[in-house]
Amino acid sequence: MAQAAAHAQGQQHPITLYLVVWIWLFILSACSYFVDYFQLQGLLRYSLILLFMMLKAGLIIAVFMHMAWERLSLVYAILVPISAVLVFVAIMVLESDHTLFSRLSFFGPGT
DSSP states (O other): OHHHHHHHHOOOOOHHHHHHHHHHHHHHHHHHHHHHHTTOOHHHHHHHHHHHHHHHHHHIIIIITOGGGOHHHHIIIIIHHHHHHHHHHHHHHHHHHHHHHHHHHHHOOOO
């Protein structure tokens, strides 16, 4: 009887977990803001912004969407699509030289 009542109530996470995640989200957002404030340029700027964005998205997905407690769904919902996108991007990078060379050979250099 007690087990059925506990199952119906659901799992409760401590409020400190959510507060810590909110603090980390604030810190990561501040770091992303400071990238622009210190006027970082080039590859460093874009890589830092993407890093902070991915970390924030990972925290939100893991805690607020409860993916941290569902291991198999985390693999299927997060890692498989990202891996597929990275494979397709790598294929496009490998094929980009072929596309450029074929355009140059058929259409010639621009005048």
